Amino acid sequence: DVKVTQSSRYLVKRTGEKVFLECVQDMDHENMFWYRQDPGLGLRLIYFSYDVKMKEKGDIPEGYSVSREKKERFSLILESASTNQTSMYLCASSLWGAGTLGEQYFGPGTRLTVT
Amino acid sequence: GNSVTQMEGPVTLSEEAFLTINCTYTATGYPSLFWYVQYPGEGLQLLLKATKADDKGSNKGFEATYRKETTSFHLEKGSVQVSDSAVYFCALSDPGNFNKFYFGSGTKLNVKP
Numbered sequence: 001d002v003k004v005t006q007s008s009r010y011l012v013k014r015t016g017e018k019v020f021l022e023c024v025q026d027m028d029h030e031n032m033f034w035y036r037q038d039p040g041l042g043l044r045l046i047y048f049s050y051d052v053k054m055k056e057k058g059d060i061p062e063g064y065s066v067s068r069e070k071k072e073r074f075s076l077i078l079e080s081a082s083t084n085q086t087s088m089y090l091c092a093s094s095l096w097g098a099g100t101l102g103e104q105y106f107g108p109g110t111r112l113t114v115t
Numbered sequence: 116g117n118s119v120t121q122m123e124g125p126v127t128l129s130e131e132a133f134l135t136i137n138c139t140y141t142a143t144g145y146p147s148l149f150w151y152v153q154y155p156g157e158g159l160q161l162l163l164k165a166t167k168a169d170d171k172g173s174n175k176g177f178e179a180t181y182r183k184e185t186t187s188f189h190l191e192k193g194s195v196q197v198s199d200s201a202v203y204f205c206a207l208s209d210p211g212n213f214n215k216f217y218f219g220s221g222t223k224l225n226v227k228p
Contacts, residue, residue: 004158031214042204042220043159050214090158096214103149104216106158 023091138205
């Protein structure tokens with residue numbers, strides 16, 4: 001079974017703090033994704049990565065950065081957390097060409113609260 | 116551009132009722148279409164998929180047919196159970212970049228005994 005794990009289920013941080021969200025997958029997938037999930041807005045793509053050290057902006061990259069130093073690990077970084085970044089963050093992974101070949105596999109999510 | 120529109124919820128049904136959740140899409144080419152389900156406290160998991168027009172995806176009693184002429188992929192189940200209570204997301208893969216997915220806003224289903 002594919003497993004995508006996220007470092008924390010719940011996280012509370014203060015405004016201005018630097019926040020790291022970690023995601024690890026164990027299926028040697030090329031692609032990894034970070035989404036945020038908000039009520040009424042569904043899932044919005046923040047960043048994705050096709051390969052180690054490769055990254056591409058999604059639809060809402062402002063205020064976020066990412067790092068992919070190893071194939072299995074994809075980190076989301078909030079350089080200076082703000083209250084409007086309070087959200088559920090979902091990590092996903094997939095094989096290359098997953099749209100036709102397969103699917104995205106999701107982690108359980110990290111609920112981040114910024115106070 | 117690419118987008119997915121699905122009916123707003125919540126949808127509340129009694130056990131054994133018929134379910135339809137509407138989904139329509141906009142895409143520049145011929146995307147693959149998906150339904151994902153999110154149970155309380157969990158991440159999303161794939162429910163079913165269809166990769167070309169007229170394909171029918173099915174799983175766990177749920178079905179959806181890829182309708183190119185109406186750009187739709189409605190989710191149906193003949194008899195829902197309490198355990199089907201979850202949030203359902205319609206999604207498409209970008210035909211110009213099959214590594215990228217677009218998700219609808221989600222429809223919450225509540226099934227009462």
